[in-house]
Amino acid sequence: MNTAARRIGSRLVMAAWLFAVWLMLWGRVGPLIAAGGVAVVASAFAVSRPPAAPALRRVRPLWFAAALLEFAWDLLVSSLIIGRHALYRPGRVRGAIVEVDARTRSELILLAVTTSISLRPGTLLVDPDWDRHILRIHAMPVRSQREADAARDGVLRTEERLMRALVTAEDTPGQDEPTREDR
Structure with missing residues (x-):
């Protein structure tokens, strides 16, 4: 498919969105509502130039389902950890700003990652550097370098997970044939 x-x-x-x-x-x-829309x-x-919706080459359904399940698990675990700290040691919870160098070059994947981490208790996107693909997040509880590294690894x-599930043109240039993972 050509660029135009x-x-x-x-x-x-x-426009449909x-x-x-x-x-x-x-x-x-x-x-009347449809005509108004x-x-x-x-x-x-x-009056404006709305951004183009990022294009997906393909969605891998099994990897997408696995990403959703792992997100639900992360959501549960982080909720329990933050809840425990809120009930038992609210004054002793420490956080940190953690810098993460993203591997993806796709704005769609970065948006999905930032949304996912911001929805989880204990993590929040603070400062995205879209040009250099760096995400700065606030993570808690973080009391040591090991816990900061664990937040970055998360x-x-x-x-x-999202790169496996959502195949974009920026991350896979020139790969139009379905791979074994897609089947």
Whole structure:
């Protein structure tokens, strides 16, 4: 697929997303609401340049399901750890800013990683450096270098899971044939 077609397809995906958000805000679908949504989306595109939706080459369903399950597990474990510290030692919990060098070059994967880590109790994105692919996160509890390294490794594992599940053009240039992992 050439670049112009990819860009047009990406803009159409963004327009469909904006239209879907419009419908969700109203909570129902009717002819006037749909016409209003089309007008709002057209106006948004006329007065601004909405970003192109990042393109996925492929979604690997089994790896995606595994990433969702591991995210649910991380969510449970981090909730228990933060809950324990909140109940038993609230004044002794320490945090740290941890810098993580992302391996991916895809903005979509970086966005998914930052969303995933920010949804988990105990971690929060503080400062993303999108140009250098560096994420600075606040992690807690962190009392030692070993725990800071564990927090960094947790973010890198999340990134690795998402890179396996979501194949993007930035991370796999020139690989259009399905691999054994895709089947």
